[in-house]
Amino acid sequence: MALLTNLGVAIVLFASTNLDHVVVPIGFFAFMTALSLALACSLVRHPALSAPIRRFGRVATPFVLIGIGVMVLVEVGTVSWITGAASRG
Template structure:
């Protein structure tokens, strides 16, 4: 799903990968694959839980955008993109 989303992910992940070595990128990719599988399993289990599933299905679409925007801002901050935007070498 992440690879299929396209341009917005390129804009977010490019600064993050630009400051990493080849070894770090490989580690990030492996961790990403393992954690994606783990999170999919956990999410499936939680959404299908008798007590937890109903509220999550009812409110999840409202919370998701805030989580994704927060993640994007964190990645841009850690990559120093805000400093570049403001004309500084670091933020």
């Protein structure tokens, strides 16, 4: 997983450091966001990829986002915590 994906870790990190130490993570986050947006824009404008992305994007996007959500819940142990609590009952 990417650095600082856990909100609890990010809050503690930013609350316990001064401005000098926060500039680099925020700058890196901004750079990576700009890079991913530029990549997405270039994919949608690519002649061979634009038509399939525009045609299937609206259908595929909810499934991709739900899949990412499920993957996060499984990786952080939420699913096993819920199933364990339900079995104890």
